[in-house]
Amino acid sequence: MLNNFPLWPARASSIAGNVDALFIFLLIVAGVMSLLVFVAICVFATKYRHRPGVNAAKIEGSLPLEIAWTVIPLGVFMAIFVWGAVIYFQEHTPPRDAAEVYVVAKQWMWKLEHAEGQRELNELHVPVDRDVRLIMTSQDVIHSFFVPAFRIKQDVLPGRYTVIWFRATKPGTYHLFCAEYCGTLHSGMVGNIVVMNPADYEAWVNSNPGGTLSASGEKVFNELGCATCHRMNGQGSGPALQGVFGKPVLLEDGRSVEADENYLRESIVDPGAKIVNGYRPIMPTFQGLVNEEQLNALVAYVKSLSPAAPGGAETKPSEVKVAPGNNSPVGNQVQ
Amino acid sequence: MSTVKAQVTERTNYLNADYGVRSWLLTTDHKRIALLYLISITFFFFIGGFYALLIRLELLTPAGDLVQADTYNKLFTMHGMVMVFFFLIPSIPAVLGNFLIPMMIGAKDLAFPRINLLSWYLYIIGGALMCHCMLTGGADTGWTFYVPFSAITNTKFVEAGLAIFVAGFSSILTGLNFVVTVHRMRAPGMTWSRLPLFVWAHYATSIIQLLGTPVIAITILLVAAERTLHLGIFDPKLGGDPLLFQHLFWFYSHPAVYIMILPAMGVISEVIACYARKRIFGYSFVAFSSIAIAVFGFLVWAHHMFVAGISLYSALVFSMLSYAVAVPSAVKVFNWTATLYKGSIHYDAPMLYAFGFIGLFTVGGLTGLFLAALGIDVHVTDTYFVVAHFHYIMVGGAVMGYLGGMHFWWPKISGKLYPEGWAKLAALIVFVGFNLTFFPQFILGYLGMPRRYWDYSHMPEFQVLNVASTAGATILGIGYLLPMVYFLWSLRYGDPAPDNPWNAAGLEWKTASPPPTFNFDSDPVVTWEAYNYDEIDAPHIQEAPVGR
Numbered sequence: 043m044l045n046n047f048p049l050w051p052a053r054a055s056s057i058a059g060n061v062d063a064l065f066i067f068l069l070i071v072a073g074v075m076s077l078l079v080f081v082a083i084c085v086f087a088t089k090y091r092h093r094p095g096v097n098a099a100k101i102e103g104s105l106p107l108e109i110a111w112t113v114i115p116l117g118v119f120m121a122i123f124v125w126g127a128v129i130y131f132q133e134h135t136p137p138r139d140a141a142e143v144y145v146v147a148k149q150w151m152w153k154l155e156h157a158e159g160q161r162e163l164n165e166l167h168v169p170v171d172r173d174v175r176l177i178m179t180s181q182d183v184i185h186s187f188f189v190p191a192f193r194i195k196q197d198v199l200p201g202r203y204t205v206i207w208f209r210a211t212k213p214g215t216y217h218l219f220c221a222e223y224c225g226t227l228h229s230g231m232v233g234n235i236v237v238m239n240p241a242d243y244e245a246w247v248n249s250n251p252g253g254t255l256s257a258s259g260e261k262v263f264n265e266l267g268c269a270t271c272h273r274m275n276g277q278g279s280g281p282a283l284q285g286v287f288g289k290p291v292l293l294e295d296g297r298s299v300e301a302d303e304n305y306l307r308e309s310i311v312d313p314g315a316k317i318v319n320g321y322r323p324i325m326p327t328f329q330g331l332v333n334e335e336q337l338n339a340l341v342a343y344v345k346s347l348s349p350a351a352p353g354g355a356e357t358k359p360s361e362v363k364v365a366p367g368n369n370s371p372v373g374n375q376v377q
Numbered sequence: 378m379s380t381v382k383a384q385v386t387e388r389t390n391y392l393n394a395d396y397g398v399r400s401w402l403l404t405t406d407h408k409r410i411a412l413l414y415l416i417s418i419t420f421f422f423f424i425g426g427f428y429a430l431l432i433r434l435e436l437l438t439p440a441g442d443l444v445q446a447d448t449y450n451k452l453f454t455m456h457g458m459v460m461v462f463f464f465l466i467p468s469i470p471a472v473l474g475n476f477l478i479p480m481m482i483g484a485k486d487l488a489f490p491r492i493n494l495l496s497w498y499l500y501i502i503g504g505a506l507m508c509h510c511m512l513t514g515g516a517d518t519g520w521t522f523y524v525p526f527s528a529i530t531n532t533k534f535v536e537a538g539l540a541i542f543v544a545g546f547s548s549i550l551t552g553l554n555f556v557v558t559v560h561r562m563r564a565p566g567m568t569w570s571r572l573p574l575f576v577w578a579h580y581a582t583s584i585i586q587l588l589g590t591p592v593i594a595i596t597i598l599l600v601a602a603e604r605t606l607h608l609g610i611f612d613p614k615l616g617g618d619p620l621l622f623q624h625l626f627w628f629y630s631h632p633a634v635y636i637m638i639l640p641a642m643g644v645i646s647e648v649i650a651c652y653a654r655k656r657i658f659g660y661s662f663v664a665f666s667s668i669a670i671a672v673f674g675f676l677v678w679a680h681h682m683f684v685a686g687i688s689l690y691s692a693l694v695f696s697m698l699s700y701a702v703a704v705p706s707a708v709k710v711f712n713w714t715a716t717l718y719k720g721s722i723h724y725d726a727p728m729l730y731a732f733g734f735i736g737l738f739t740v741g742g743l744t745g746l747f748l749a750a751l752g753i754d755v756h757v758t759d760t761y762f763v764v765a766h767f768h769y770i771m772v773g774g775a776v777m778g779y780l781g782g783m784h785f786w787w788p789k790i791s792g793k794l795y796p797e798g799w800a801k802l803a804a805l806i807v808f809v810g811f812n813l814t815f816f817p818q819f820i821l822g823y824l825g826m827p828r829r830y831w832d833y834s835h836m837p838e839f840q841v842l843n844v845a846s847t848a849g850a851t852i853l854g855i856g857y858l859l860p861m862v863y864f865l866w867s868l869r870y871g872d873p874a875p876d877n878p879w880n881a882a883g884l885e886w887k888t889a890s891p892p893p894t895f896n897f898d899s900d901p902v903v904t905w906e907a908y909n910y911d912e913i914d915a916p917h918i919q920e921a922p923v924g925r
């Protein structure tokens with residue numbers, strides 16, 4: 043029966059417990075506040091029901107009461123606000139060295155590509171207890187990546203990356219939903235997140251070999267002729283790309299921006315938007331020449347040229363299976 | 378409450394002053410225009426309700442088996458657009474506000490009677506465009522019409538947008554009319570501190586309509602331009618920003634939720650004061666909380682965008698401000714509750730609706746606290762939790778208030794009494810049906826069921842709660858049909874209403890039921906405070922005389 047009629051969602055990520063705790067606290071606050079109001083109404087409504095000959099008392103109001111029921115709720119609300127904000131920060135601060143998965147959403151499917159190279163459709167395999175960071179973009183309209191059991195959701199937009207992370211804590215198969223209405227088969231844009239024990243995951247990885255994403259990125263890089271300008275030795279008419287990712291870049295207009303994934307992406311499809319100091323705006327746009335998957339591969343490749351930056355190193359071919367910095371050694375994980 | 382049966386003779390009133398279609402279609406009498414609105418919004422309420430029924434029937438089973446996916450998407454889109462823009466936004470202001478505000482402040486009409494008629498014609502033109510849109514296939518963008526989807530869908534978005542655009546001007550003009558009327562047309566002695574809270578609430582509403590509605594009009598134009606001219610305002614491929622759309626949309630649509638709820642709050646203040654036979658507790662706090670809501674309501678829009686990709690810090694600011702705007706709403710609920718203390722409470726039908734309003738609005742408001750909490754919103758946004766939240770406020774709250782008000786002032790509007798027993802029964806059915814429909818959706822939302830899903834065969838475990846919701850919706854539907862039936866019945870068979878059947882305070886009760894064309898036989902002068910129920914009920918004091 044409970045299988046057909048669940049009352050609480052599965053709790054399968056490191057963040058889910060925090061969300062549930064605040065949710066339960068809010069249930070209590072809401073319960074107490076509504077009980078106060080409903081009991082007061084019921085008591086007053088029976089105690090002071092109309093009796094012939096008895097008139098209502100004349101009462102103007104009460105300043106102390108007004109102040110009390112303005113200030114006390116405001117105090118409670120601020121506490122909830124802070125608690126909610128803390129969780130939101132956790133949700134938006136991916137741990138360094140998380141494994142990376144590139145997600146491309148389109149009407150009406152999810153295309154996922156592991157940095158290690160495995161490609162999946164509407165399904166994502168992850169090992170338990172590994173931090174996973176999703177770098178997501180859309181090929182068409184806005185979608186939203188939603189995994190109820192992980193309590194995470196993030197809209198996926200065309201033309202930019204949005205990012206979300208999670209650490210699964212319990213093996214199992216969980217729903218993946220598209221939560222932003224995206225047209226005809228919005229409700230068909232669903233899939234599974236398969237959380238596996240490390241050994242099973244290992245086996246899955248081995249049965250799905252593939253070149254790494256950064257390796258395919260390197261191929262695209264050479265095919266498109268990027269290397270003519272972006273020479274490794276810095277002698278080209280474009281800046282050398284080693285060590286760029288994750289560092290501040292000084293722009294021509296004096297601003298300095300952090301070279302994150304969105305910066306790399308923009309530099310490829312809209313190179314005129316931010317010109318690196320000391321270079322001329324001569325790079326052509328590659329908008330329309332690369333599809334989202336190729337773009338992701340290029341970004342992964344450029345990132346791999348900055349081994350020191352988080353997310354840079356583990357896309358190196360030599361380190362396919364276990365992300366470095368994953369502090370719980372494989373085989374030793376508890377659920 | 379004992380109804381004062383007065384001797385009613387056939388007097389000239391706004392209904393029988395003139396006959397014929399022309400006399401209605403060219404009227405500038407605010408009361409007749411209110412009735413024109415009443416008929417038109419009821420029409421749209423039934424269209425929207427019909428769509429809702431089909432939506433609930435589709436969700437009875439996990440598979441998408443009743444209608445096609447595209448049809449389902451059009452159903453919830455047209456349901457939302459019709460209910461929001463053609464029923465709820467005009468409901469209380471354009472019907473009850475139109476009818477009552479001049480009378481409540483002792484005026485003969487609104488400040489601009491012809492503009493009032495123009496508002497109705499704009500509404501009708503907008504409504505006709507909406508019908509045209511629906512008959513030629515409808516739009517499938519959702520009522521929120523997010524780009525880029527709305528810019529590329531091949532359904533009738535431009536038609537729907539145009540309909541909302543035109544109806545928006547009707548809303549702006551009504552707001553303008555009310556603001557000027559409240560400033561300029563108050564009777565001698567009707568000071569701001571003597572205004573009924575219904576008028577304060579409508580004043581606040583009108584300000585939002587005036588300042589907010591132009592923004593949605595511009596937004597619609599921009600999307601239409603994007604569709605036809607590919608300007609690249611929102612399209613990232615052309616350098617545009619799809620989030621800009623969401624900011625513009627919610628800059629109007631968050632305040633718009635207050636356009637829908639504030640007037641209902643005004644109704645509830647009148648009803649509770651009357652049936653508790655007391656002045657509203659903390660009058661000035663209730664009045665100013667309406668203004669506070671109108672002002673703060675403009676500062677919280679991005680709480681609809683916490684997962685949309687806005688910056689961490691702007692999310693913080695908008696979350697905090699959302700909590701700030703929840704305070705004045707809470708203050709109102711506490712003051713209504715305190716009004717009951719030491720009252721002399723009657724359980725007439727309008728009061729039952731008011732109790733229902735407080736209960737449902739409280740649940741709706743409290744679940745708003747969940748949504749404003751950033752960490753929780755990430756999980757429940759765009760799920761059935763949000764659907765339940767806003768229906769508790771807009772249907773549980775606003776529609777409950779509208780029905781309560783329709784009952785309370787029906788004798789004044791029609792000159793007839795409705796059958797009290799049926800009215801109480803309907804209030805009960807609506808309350809029960811409503812909770813059965815929407816409470817399960819909170820659970821569904823926390824479980825993770827996304828909104829706007831046509832087919833949920835991937836997660837059949839959601840079926841039980843969906844069946845409960847559909848069952849509730851049928852009960853709710855009956856609850857809404859009942860008043861429609863007995864109001865119509867009362868027009869013919871109802872007892873004639875006395876001028877003041879509830880012994881209520883307020884100028885509108887000091888004239889005939891139905892009122893004469895210019896509302897009062899002689900110009901009123903106000904010498905008493907609002908809600909002077911102590912004086913009205915005091916055995917030795919005669920009712921304060923009207924007129925000089």
Ligand code: HEM
Nearest residue numbers: 634637638680681703706742745746748749758759767770
């Ligand atoms: C008590 C104060 C309130 C708070 C703190 C609050 C908070 C919120 C929040 C944060 C959301 C966004 C949820 C999301 O999309 O993830 C929301 C949605 C919504 N609220 Fe409220 N709310 C309150 C009162 C109201 C009122 C008074 C109304 C209407 C009369 C209302 C109507 C809506 C609607 C229509 C939506 C959803 C719109 C959509 O996505 O289609 N809320 N509310």
Ligand SMILES: [Cu+2]
Nearest residue numbers: 185220224231
């Ligand atoms: Cu989607």
Ligand SMILES: [Cu+2]
Nearest residue numbers: 631678680681
């Ligand atoms: Cu809002």
